[in-house]
Amino acid sequence: MSKRKFVVKSGMIDLINFAKMIPERKAHLENGPLRRVPATYPINELAKLNHPGKMELCVSDIIVHSEDVKSYILKAENSNKKLAPFRAGQYLTVQLKIGNSLVTRPYSIASTPNDARKGFYNITVKRVPDGFVSGYILDNIKIGDKITAFSPEGTFVYEPIRDAKTVVGIAGGSGITPFLSLAGSIADGTCDADLVLLYGARTSKDLVFKAELDELGKNDKITVVYVLSDSKEKGYEKGFITAELIQKYAPETYSIFLCGPKAMYEFAGKEIEKLNIRKKFVRFELFTSASKASQIPGFPMDKDGLTFELTVRQFGKEKKITCLSNESILVALERAGIEAPARCRSGECGFCRSKLVSGDVFVPSNTDGRRIADIKFGYIHPCSTYPMSDIVIKID
């Protein structure tokens, strides 16, 4: 730049304009309107409606499918309050106080997004052998009981931009619920997709929601195929959900969505591999973490069955409890009645992210949903982490 000073309009005008800036801004600020500054905005209210955090619900009805499977119709305790909207395939995390324990469990929502707009959710609970929470719910929860739940979460949803036009749903046991929601929203026109549902069960008596599915199957966009492993019955496929069976019912391009018990993931997972389809067309909903950690590949067997001390720091306070090498740290927290943040219970969502201050842990690689920096800076997801020594964690 030349030695000559840079001038925009003229030396004097530039200086005057500069000198005017502060008084002008001061005047603008001081003459701001004297009315209440808004406490909220429509978009922030929509965000709160979509993600209210905790919701106080009550059981308005119970549908008994069998002694071991019941559906719970949940409404807002305060009938003026809208329920959080959700997308078909998402889950609701229920928080329960059972004895001294404060536990959470995720349940896929079986009802449709439009049902939520009308004011209710349906979650279906199936008895898990030796299950702490499912048994409690099935045997104790009555109509009129209050239930605390967290906003719907989850990514097991149909995304038209990403997924094929046809979803091949593979369902087993209570894994049928997200598909019931999806089928319902296809039928009512909220979701524009085709669904081929392969629903596996042992016998036709084990098919929960069969009547509803038969009805939904009348829709041109929905095909329901029942696959029975233990009995040969007319009008049903016999056997397991194999690659051949998928090919028999699927069109040329499709997305596979799978939700079911652990055994089904193991079997169907291998069958899906045989189909050699791109990862983008295969989605699993993971719910069940192994009840016993020592069954997980990679578990250090010399640590099987040990008890350790767990020091928990939260909001500047400290508490010492016991934990077991075979149980996730989250279970130890819940047993001690500590309110620990948690949602998905399968390592994925990150709501339970906590700092591991000291100690050794085992994190199974298939459920390690941590961020890169969280691993670097020593964070864990207690729902999918097992203590291997005395440990100290900070959970706030």
Add this chain to the structure above:
Amino acid sequence: MSKWDAIVIGAGNGGLSAATTFAQAGKKTLLLEKHNVPGGFATSFRRGRFEFEASLHELCSFGSVPGMGNVRRIFEELGVYDKVEWCRIPDAYRMITLKDPENYDVTMPFGVAAFIDKMEQYVPGSRPSMTKLFALGEKMRDTGEFFGNIKGFDGKLVMDILQDHTDFIRVASYSSNEILKAVGVPKKARDIFNAYWCYLGEDTDTLSFVHYMGMVERYLSTGAVCAKGRSHEMSCAFQERFEELGGTVYFNSFVDRIVMKNGRAIGVHIAGRDEIEFADCIVCNSSPHNAIGKMIDPKDLPEMAVRKTNARKFAGRGFTMFLGLDKSPEELGVTNHCYMIYDTADTVYQRKSMNTIEGNNAQATCCLNLAVPGCSPEGTTIMYFTTLYTEDCWSKVKEEDYVKTKEYVANKMIDNFEKATGAKIRDAIEEIEIATPATYARYTDAPQGTIYGYNSEPWDGIVPRILMTGSDDLIPGLYFAGGYGTQLLGFGSAYTSGYQVANRIMKKQEKGERI
């Protein structure tokens, strides 16, 4: 009842740097965050086999030694720099227009000389004016650095500015385009030079020259960086450093009330908890609109705090689409890290079109793999597409139309990207996530989902804001850090504002003034 030297509300970039600055000076500091992760918008999230960067495109004012930018200097001074693995951004930007008569498709490099050379290729004859412009820009940078490094504000400072920064004073009151025209930059070169405008969210007829030129000059002269572990790594690094220095962080702690006594902010109440945390001073990383609109009892508010808050105008509300793709960038035909895609290079027209969901065709698109090689598995790509809404148009979207509206914008972004670049991305989408203004509102409680703080109105640009630093305080004992502050929006600005406000408070204390 605990007594803190300082409480910082919100662990966003401004909150983290303010808290760490306090802790480094030995102040007993409590940092409160409503979320369970630090960073505010500076975070990441996982979907399938991808970990997405939530917001950062590139961090400027970093540079290398010597010639270190002031943001890097803050990272170094606070002991955070070495905790982060940094990656350099390869090139400045590629600007493509969809409907402009000039049909722009220009790729601009970092480095002032290289940038001027490239401009000369695109716009023959532009060299003399561009050279002149950057000489002026260098002076703006000196002044900007001077502002970025000041730790307090007083009368002496004004004298320093008047004596040592005369070129700054001459251009300070003008918009970017006014100066570009005064320097004689040809129209086409102005169009290309203005491409970064959407990073500041205001058109270049309005944007302060000092602001825009300062940013461009910093980007070009010192390049830009991002963190290998996404901006979550930067946030975690800050938090770890803060705790090493003796600071206390509580997550899942939403401050719903600022406690006042005799006109002073003296403490905060955390939702769902009994006790009140008291402190000598409170630094709020949430917006002044939230503090004045809902955290303080209206009867405790001075009239001027209300007037000053209501005078401000929100800047852009954010929208981002995140894609995980199952092909490599080469397979997709994605060759650049940063694409600016507009209907037109006319920034006034373009900005105006961003006031509706239908009209908005502007997008800043990043391919993370080109800055952070290996950020996703072999043969895959991470991209994110960001736009801003200059009005609160998303508030008109009904709940039942919300998902469909998200998809509408996402589809438009994909189509426009493919049309502009010739790359084929749609069929390779393995993961998609969409953040709307409602998402931003939920994540940080930002009013209307604003991600750019207060707009750079002609009267509320960076120069008068900086010059009026101290007099912007609204309530005794309460200070603000982050994108709503003197340095306006952006990662670097937010870090700087937190660092500056903490130092300003401590300087007042040293002088025995009431804080």
